[in-house]
Amino acid sequence: MTGLLLSARDGGVLRLTLNDPLSRNSLSEAMMAALRASLAAAADDRNVRVIVLSGHGPVFCSGHNLKEISARRADPDRGAAYFAGLFESCAQLMLGIVNNPKPVIAEVAGLASAAGCQLVASCELAIAADTASFCTPGVNIGLFCSTPMVALSRSVSAKHAMEMLLTGDTFGAADACRMGLVNRVAPSNELSDTVSALAAKIASKSMVTVKTGKQAFYRQRDLPLAEAYAYAARVMTENLLQRDAEEGIAAFIAKRPPSWTDEP
CATH class of the missing domain: 3.90.226.10 (2-enoyl-CoA Hydratase; Chain A, domain 1)
Structure with missing residues (x-):
């Protein structure tokens, strides 16, 4: 080596x-x-x-x-x-x-x-x-x-x-x-x-979702509790508007594997 x-x-x-x-x-x-x-x-x-x-x-x-x-x-x-x-x-x-x-x-x-x-x-x-x-x-x-x-x-x-x-x-x-x-x-x-x-x-997960979550984890951890919830709610809203969240939820409802785009 x-x-x-x-x-x-x-x-x-x-x-x-x-x-x-x-x-x-x-x-x-x-x-x-x-x-x-x-x-x-x-x-x-x-x-x-x-x-x-x-x-x-x-x-x-x-x-x-x-x-x-x-x-x-x-x-x-x-x-x-x-x-x-x-x-x-x-x-x-x-x-x-x-x-x-x-x-x-x-x-x-x-x-x-x-x-x-x-x-x-x-x-x-x-x-x-x-x-x-x-x-x-x-x-x-x-x-x-x-x-x-x-x-x-x-x-x-x-x-x-x-x-x-x-x-x-x-x-x-x-x-x-x-x-x-x-x-x-x-x-x-x-x-x-x-x-x-x-x-x-x-x-195997959506990379845009993983990136969103990793960034949010570290940022919310250092915020006071109320601010952390407010920040996390904004992140969840933005996440729901991403194509992979739309695809993932649709796939779950249809009982099929999701097809990730890895794009916002």
Whole structure:
């Protein structure tokens, strides 16, 4: 297997595989750039309907590349400008997942640590192998996982997030599922098939409907309750006027499969 980020298509499902096992699939500058570019291209590709993120080797993603970080302490500013740019780049990567019109599924076969855990938490869905594990261990090395905290605290309850962040402990797949960090746990030998089946099911839906729903989910979540209902009502009204909603309802009434246009 060659290439820092592997890309493979199966119908409407695009699989992006982190392929840098020597660095434990770290989010190096090059890896983040490759992920951002691939996610942006997928957003504009009408043939891509769902994105799967996976990792090659025993580690899904170990987080930021600490060797790259440490090397910049020799800069005149001790790396301050580099560090700021690095975390801005990481933020843009995570936003590239959340703002992508295509749903993104994390397929976690091994360890997801620090910003790797952030990567999982940023995806709409996550399926873990029973051998997978999760941690935000920055506190153990004097570096609180503040940026991973943003995604983590929006994915699990405050108490679960703080337990992970304050202890730096590693949690198994069953605990991650209990916390809500992952949707479900699959036997390691069934993980890819489980994710593929889930991705194919979502890929069979109207993409304009999925895009509408994904955008609305994130926007309403940060609104006060009354404003969220008002906003959602406007989205529902606009959605009902879309051709795929008209087709889907007609197909349901006629008891036939819908024929999606994927157009507004």
